[in-house]
Amino acid sequence: MYRFAANLSMLFTEDPFLDRFKAAQDAGFEGVEFLFPYEFSKQDLKARLDSTGLEQVLFNLPAGNWEKGERGIAALPGRESEFQLSVELALDYAEHLNCRKLHVMAGICPEGEALEACFEVYLANLAYACEQAQSANVTVLIEPLNTRAFPGYLLSHQAQARKIIDHIAMPNIKLQMDLYHAQIMEGDLSVLIRHQMDYVGHIQIAGVPDRHEPSDGEINYGWIFSELAKVKYDGWIGCEYTPKADTKSGLGWLETARNIFS
Numbered sequence: 132m133y134r135f136a137a138n139l140s141m142l143f144t145e146d147p148f149l150d151r152f153k154a155a156q157d158a159g160f161e162g163v164e165f166l167f168p169y170e171f172s173k174q175d176l177k178a179r180l181d182s183t184g185l186e187q188v189l190f191n192l193p194a195g196n197w198e199k200g201e202r203g204i205a206a207l208p209g210r211e212s213e214f215q216l217s218v219e220l221a222l223d224y225a226e227h228l229n230c231r232k233l234h235v236m237a238g239i240c241p242e243g244e245a246l247e248a249c250f251e252v253y254l255a256n257l258a259y260a261c262e263q264a265q266s267a268n269v270t271v272l273i274e275p276l277n278t279r280a281f282p283g284y285l286l287s288h289q290a291q292a293r294k295i296i297d298h299i300a301m302p303n304i305k306l307q308m309d310l311y312h313a314q315i316m317e318g319d320l321s322v323l324i325r326h327q328m329d330y331v332g333h334i335q336i337a338g339v340p341d342r343h344e345p346s347d348g349e350i351n352y353g354w355i356f357s358e359l360a361k362v363k364y365d366g367w368i369g370c371e372y373t374p375k376a377d378t379k380s381g382l383g384w385l386e387t388a389r390n391i392f393s
């Protein structure tokens with residue numbers, strides 16, 4: 132049966148970042164994920180994992196200048212050396228935190244650059260990242276993002292991700308299937324899940340349209356969890372949403388899910 136990971140970039144933000152590990156443990160999570168660990172030392176992060184017994188499930192490679200609107204550099208021509216350094220840094224953290232999954236963000240094709248040129252760089256960088264990650268037993272994940280929240284992001288559809296994974300043709304590249312993004316871009320989630328399952332390395336969830344608790348909005352996650360059980364998904368489910376109020380009071384949905392699927 133799948134396990135739930137708290138996304139510490141979005142959950143428990145009532146607490147300072149390093150204290151969110153304990154908050155996640157207290158709330159019954161078994162694992163954590165987050166966007167970027169790099170402003171903290173890997174030793175401090177490891178100490179929090181050790182003291183809570185939580186598993187570090189996933190984090191992202193550095194994604195360029197986030198404040199200035201960058202959303203990844205893997206597809207940005209001219210940034211290849213920076214990308215290679217980012218792979219090295221992320222793998223160093225992953226090894227220390229015993230983390231087996233890294234999300235590589237493609238980015239937004241800069242104005243004036245041809246889309247084809249960005250895709251060419253993206254494919255070459257992904258192949259490089261997979262080669263580097265292979266000996267560390269790390270899987271590289273790519274995630275289609277919705278264009279409402281991430282306008283111009285290069286990867287926005289599930290079929291596009293499958294093509295890329297087929298093209299790279301390495302055993303350690305998989306799909307990060309975020310059902311919040313998939314619902315906004317495509318819908319028909321039950322069929323999508325059946326269709327994509329062989330490619331999936333990680334799943335994330337949130338309510339649609341506002342990215343609040345999974346129980347809030349148009350997706351029936353009770354139904355989705357049984358669909359995942361039917362296709363024998365036994366990986367992690369990353370809880371990547373912005374709580375409507377405080378994190379803890381919004382966790383009723385998790386208790387319900389655990390009761391049904393334990």
Ligand SMILES: O=C(O)C(=O)[C@@H](O)CO
Nearest residue numbers: 166191234274309335371
């Ligand atoms: O926003 C998401 O969805 C993610 O999973 C992030 O890693 C990218 O912002």
Ligand SMILES: [Mg+2]
Nearest residue numbers: 274309335371
């Ligand atoms: Mg996501």
